[in-house]
Amino acid sequence: MGSRWSGLLRTPLGASAGAAVLALVVLAIIGPAVWGGAAEAIDVDALRDGPSAEHLVGTDGLGRDVLARVLVATRTSLGLALLATAIGVLSGVVLGALPAVLGRRAGRLVVAAVNLAVAFPALLLAIFLAVVFGVGSQGAVLAIGFAIAPPFARLTQTLAASVAGQDYVAAARALGVGRTRLLVRHVLPNIAEPLVVNAALGAGNALLAFAGLSFLGLGVQQPSYDWGSLLGEGLNRIYLNPAAALAPGAAVVLAGLAFTLLGEAAAAAIGLRATASHGRLPRLPALPPAAPPDPSGSVLQVRDLRVAFPRSGAWTVPVSGVSFDVREGEAVGIVGESGSGKSLTALAAAGLLPQGAVRTATALTVAGQEIRDVPDRTLRRVLGTDLAMVFQDPLTSLNPALRIGRQLAEVAEEHLGSSRRAAHERAVERLADVAIPDPRRRARRYPHEFSGGMRQRVMLGMALMAGPRLIIADEPTTALDVTVQQQVLRLLQRAREEHGTALLLISHDLAVVASVCDRVLVMYGGRIVEELPVSTLVAGPAHPYSRALLASVPQMDADRALPLATITGRPPDPGSRPPGCPFQPRCAHATDRCADEVPPLEPHAAGHRVACLHPQVGPVGPAASPSLEATS
Template sequence: MANPRGAKWLGALRTPLGACSAALLALVIVLAVLAPILWQDKAFEIDTNAIAQGPSAAHWLGTDDLGRDILYRVLVATRLSIVLALLATALGVVTGLVLGTLPSVLPRPLARLVIAAVNIAVAFPGLLLVLFFSVIFGVGTHGAVLAVGFALAPAFARLAQTMAASVAGRDFVAAARISGVGRIRLLFRHILPNIGEPLVVNATIGAGGALLAFAGLSFLGIGVQAPEYDWGRILGEGLNGIYVNPAAALAPGVAVVLAGLAFNLVGETVAGVIGVRTGLRKLAPRPVVPARDDAGETPEDAVLVVENLQVAFPNPAGWTVPVRGVGFTVRAGEAIGVVGESGSGKSLTGLAVSRLVEAPAVVTADKLEFAGKPLLTTPERELRGLLGTSLAMVFQDPMTSFNPTRRIGRQLAEVAEQHQGLPRAKALERAVDRLRAVRIPAAERRARQYPHEFSGGMRQRAMIGMGLMGDPKLIIADEPTTALDVTVQRQLLRLLARTRAERDTAIILISHDIAVVSQTCERMLVMYAGRVVEDLPTAGTPRHPYTRALLAATLDLETDRDAPLAVIPGRPPEPDRVPTGCAFADRCPAVTDRCRLEDPALERVEPGHRVACWYPAPLSPPVKETVTAGGAE
């Protein structure tokens, strides 16, 4: 069986970034090892007949003031330049790590003193610190190594300090401290292992900065001294004759850039592997398919078709699948509500069908079609126009969805400019018209305002107006009435209903409030632990114990105020700890051994009604167990 970590590295090397970084790093290492062995003598060979000459067949990059071949000198200087940069980086990393982690083990007064010293050092530009330390440690190779290393330390210390503080406040560290683990052991056993990977990434990237700093010191004459030479010294010597022979200055400059680029690209590649960002869509195994969904035939006027939709996130132990085999169909002009407790997968399902779930998540489905287009296989370029004009997403908090630094009108107009090709003035006119359509007063004036100048309800209406900039066939509204008063909620729901009636637009309303869904939608999907457990008409009778429990916990004007509030005992399972069998079994009053062993399929119990339960409730329910009982009046 292949090693997962090795597979990630192999996948990283197959990407353009990984391949380029590996090639550049290999070139730098090979030259650092072999160049002094092969061309050391030629680099020091003086030719008095070819002093300060330009490029020729004998000397491809020309010669310096002593007639030495510049190409050979640049190649041989690779070893010293790279070694000195790595030494300075190692010094900076070690010093920064010590300064960054000391506050975790020192008494509070001393810790504050160290933190203050690091903050002061970080406030100074890096180049100024390098020059300052160069004055202290003196001119020469050793002084330059110390200067560059200590100049790198403050930034690395700040990073280590921040990350160590975030880990030091966690429960497992507190538990270890209470159990008597010493400060030093606490640092090495519990803190450093949890912050090691990002520190390695930043150290790799920092090596490029050290190389550049070292070249700068040698260029100024306070770094490597004769007879030794590195790229910075060669660059300084070649600058005097740059008008006669530009290659003498350009060659070491290009070498510094390429080597620094190699270090930085390697750091990005390492970050990709550690962050599980590289090649996941190719390497990710298809998550386990849950119980069968009996969705029936797809109607001809279907706008959205979803079959066995799954969303998986990587974790150190494998894959977490918070959306497990969701399947449903939305017809033109139909309004569907999606309800369930927090963490049931409602919003993630809406984001997945909108193609808004990004790596490292992996979205798979047997069928995922919008307006007849397969969303998982159609190229991104073709989908941009379709999703940008035919699908609208109304997010839960428009304050975080709108750009706070741009005017509302310009943000709406951008949709028409990007997806419909309208000129700037026409797009702004359409934006004002859409703001009028969603009943925003003084639309022209409001279009020139910023999001913070709108009330919560107006921002929600503006979000719907943004969706109407195109000709949406489907609007996905994710908790659009959250934190709004009942008057504004009613206005928004009426706006959605009017939009649906005028444009024959389908609506998916994601909500915690069954009463809101019952007033707005004809059909309801009840989600629990990442899958649909019941699909029923809002005027129908719920058959699943979870749906009945949600309805029992709904308050209305007829609720007995003297009776205790109905609650659902327990809590939903975590996405990575879904039990075998029915996920609701531990909270279900009618659970049997079969429920704990087998996961029921979502099957039809009557026309237009599907339930995922081994023992659905009978059709004749007690009072208040119809969906509309949640407050439809």
């Protein structure tokens, strides 16, 4: 969280808002001591004068300097507004959190009360409460605080409900954690950031509301004064001395704007839109050039692909120097442990990397079109027609507010120019193609009304809507049972056969890859360490890591008396990879040379490349893979 907040002051908006708020705080502290005397000094010879050298914005009815009074009033205006904001935020958080602690019936009553309060405009509610609590500073603080509490309560309820459905909250419930402790330890800390952002926005609104109440005579009373009361006094003679009203009015606007901009900048920082400047980071080191792209027969060509993230003034490079091709109608699998860079490679190839990531490549083409630095409009055309994605979790990939048929039809309307009726009919046909029973009726259902396997079929049907030449499937069968997994794999195979679609399949399941793909890319430490045909993968790969992965797959005919085989150690951290071969710390065949040299991906046999200084030969078994460790 600290790194995200530190990005707040590194943006022009955040720095300007922070400086303005800091100036207000400093002014509130020193204002009465520096200008207090001038603000109270009565000059009977300058009653209601206009601007002059002695009084820059004029004087009031007693001859007191208006500008000095505006500066002194900063403490009262700012202090009371912040106090009202604190009351509103605290009350709102308590009200919003109560339904999670109280029983169902009492919780519903609290929610109903909050919904009723939110229905009233906040300013009208503040005026009403100011009359109830009594005219004066105390009543105005309570009125504004309780008026802004309902929106905070609604926000807290919404955020708490979204967090309450997370697995870690369910795990805490399973451990017997009580409601109050669950709320304090597991829910509130995870919704604190958006609440802080809205508190900053609320402070600006409270400042404006407080000035409004004082302007109406419901807030600060004589002999005390704040910006709102000064504005009311100046407005009575605005035609004689406009500056007397302009000064407190400008103070209210500028202070409210400072807090509002601070909240907006904080929202940008928390949303990761405010990132560190890339100009302060060192240049990424150059990679050795890869083979030039061959335009013949390839639907996807990747050369020297690298994905980097800025972190703590340096670069973290989870994917480095990846080059491969996917030919027309071919199925290529990418395998490797979690963190090896499989999914990032796929997202980079599709131009769907998260914000903040930097993608570089010497060539990146889809269906012969270069997509490295194309406009978003061009990239959208490529994603909608030539390339389609199928993600691991279809429930989060489908819009829960739209019917299934509408979501599929949108693809045809956007990219094929189909009419609404024609697009819907095409969506029904695609649902039938992926074996959705009663597709016309199912097209009117929402995603939550489908099972996990059917949702994944819907995602595949959506991918096929515009007849793509390449489908990138990122772990499409991970969350499915074996039976549904086979159905999805058959649908992928049928899409290849009937539509000639190429497939890039990302998976950690070697059995799935072996049953679908023609060729396999093995990734480790953000690099391709072996590229080989599926037949060679089954017969015996050359890289020790590939052999270790294969040996770790349980076999039906394995001796049950023996423990399962695993790979020793852990994959390297992308931010601190060891020099030399990335697999060297875990490899039993490693030598001193492996610790110093990064082996290039070189030809090993026909259609087979390996990045290893000591490639292995022969079938894989427990005895043939000394890098395996027995565990029970």
